Amino acid sequence: MKTMPRVLIVEDEPAIAELIAVNLRHSGFQPTWAMDSVTAQCELDAVLPDVILLDWMLPGESGLSLAKKWRAHPRTKAVPIILLTARSDESDRVAGLDAGADDYISKPFSTKEMLARIRAVLRRRAPEQDDGVVSIGALVLDAATYRVTFQEQAVKIGPTEFKLLHYLMKHAERVHTRSQLLDRVWGDHVFIEERTVDVHVKRLREALGAGGAMVETVRGAGYRITAQPVAAVPPAQPAVSAA
Template sequence: MKPRVLIVEDEAALVAMIRYNLEKEGYRCDEATDGNEAMMKVAEERPDLVLLDWMLPQLSGLEVCRQLRRNPATRNVPIIMLTARGEESDRVRGLDAGADDYISKPFSPSELTARIRAVLRRIRPALTEELLVSGDITMDLAAHRVTRSGREVRLGPTEFRLLRYFMEHPGRVLSRDQLLDAVWGRDVYVEQRTVDVHIRRLRKALNSREDKDLIRTVRSAGYALESAA
């Protein structure tokens, strides 16, 4: 499952171009047109990466970057700043505010996607690797194969996507709504209890008699994947 990218940009044509090229590469995209909306979107669902324009209405991109870095819940979210400012002093200000990378406009779609891959590979390697590992569970994305302590785990397509999302967000409590959006998609109507059914199937497949149950139920909040250690 590709990372979710929040595009924060007030130029509609540029947003459309970025979104088209990222979705073509398999990324999931959301968008905001000003700084306040960006903060609201991040609070609703933390993205895997933020593409952040410097010059924004209401709240500047620089201030959005600072606020995200000050918040413990978002301080590790990768941020790439997009701006027409090309001076070295401006790049330094952006990086000092907490940006992980900086792209000057105009830029090519191939440069943008390469920068995104590089930042994610450096900061969130689990999102770009072909092999995901969490405790004694290993997921080979290329071979579509899961093992636990060397034992092959047979999963259906939905359980595979569910486990992948858990492994990309280890230890994080994920609500049923988050799991529905990530695994089933926002355009598909599925009841929340469907998540519980597939969680039970996933648990049954992962756990033999001697295995610890790694999927923790958090009452009124959701589920989290714990480390076998």
């Protein structure tokens, strides 16, 4: 017998939470409701859900803060998180995705859209259980421990930059358009502008320091990561003295 996917609803408005829960139950999901960060953490500690619907504006600790915390914790880092919020500016969407959310739904939203996005993140997460180590030259990424090193020095990197780097390293030397990176790193159902990729590439390069040169811009095409060594400076030629 197929088990129903568990959905943790973290929402402080009872009417909204109940509406979501009813629609989830009717669509084959098993919802659990938490009205604040403390209750949500207790629910997570008890049973790990398959997906979290997380309201941005909560009493006490915000949804954004919770997303960052859960994404950084080994036990909850792989659980898909969908942010629910009335904040719909692009900067807010980027902030939510930066915090580790897999998707973002602006209120008010239709139940059909909500269900479609839940199914999408579950589909996308299922085959992505890659906890291996990827290395290119002196750059090493360990997906299991969420660590990146360059020349054996730890690199501090944000969640979105980590996903971007992981994807580029798994497909080294290939050129990826901004549109392809949005689909593969952010998801094909996330609607943000392509220039957002440029912002995260810039942050990734800054985080990698000297290793940032490995992330190349291919003019008119997109981005790639390469293991090509930095070109050596040719030795100085001896001066020719006048006869």
